[in-house]
Amino acid sequence: MALLKILFGxxxxxxxxxxxxxxxxxVVFYIMLMLVCIVNAVLNMNLYLWILNFILNISxxxxxxxxxxLITKIKGKASLFxxxxxxxxxxxxxxxxxxxxxxxxxxxxxxxxxxxxTHLVVMRYLSDKSIPLAGWFSIWFxxxxxxxxxxxxxxxxxxxxxxxxxx
Numbered sequence: 600m601a602l603l604k605i606l607f608g609x610x611x612x613x614x615x616x617x618x619x620x621x622x623x624x625x626v627v628f629y630i631m632l633m634l635v636c637i638v639n640a641v642l643n644m645n646l647y648l649w650i651l652n653f654i655l656n657i658s659x660x661x662x663x664x665x666x667x668x669l670i671t672k673i674k675g676k677a678s679l680f681x682x683x684x685x686x687x688x689x690x691x692x693x694x695x696x697x698x699x700x701x702x703x704x705x706x707x708x709x710x711x712x713x714x715x716x717t718h719l720v721v722m723r724y725l726s727d728k729s730i731p732l733a734g735w736f737s738i739w740f741x742x743x744x745x746x747x748x749x750x751x752x753x754x755x756x757x758x759x760x761x762x763x764x765x766x
């Protein structure tokens with residue numbers, strides 16, 4: 600389990616670096632994230648629950664993409680991929696392989712709010728006003744990783760294995 604935590608940490612650090620510096624992330628890191636999520640799920644979930652969680656997570660991603668698509672059609676000012684990057688979608692798909700559905704919803708909501716608030720504060724100091732979503736989410740995941748067994752008593756393992764509700 601310690602090796603998986605180290606791998607998650609390294610992958611998230613690389614995503615942070617590339618997303619903030621270059622505004623694009625190599626697909627290799629997304630594939631690595633997906634593979635580490637799958638290994639974690641295989642070690643900690645039964646197959647039925649893993650498939651169910653994956654289908655629900657992918658459905659949620661589809662709902663988000665549909666929502667963004669409808670917003671772009673209604674406003675008519677930007678295309679879908681001007682609002683959300685393809686890399687961000689691939690990042691969410693990679694995470695969907697290893698996080699229980701309830702945790703996925705909770706993390707997506709919490710991390711989206713944290714990203715919005717933080718980016719609004721930091722935005723005035725940046726020349727590029729776009730939001731490096733995968734980078735910000737990776738920062739929050741690393742924060743949760745460091746909270747592991749800390750004062751709050753939960754961490755990445757809590758979300759990746761147990762979910763919010765135990766199975």
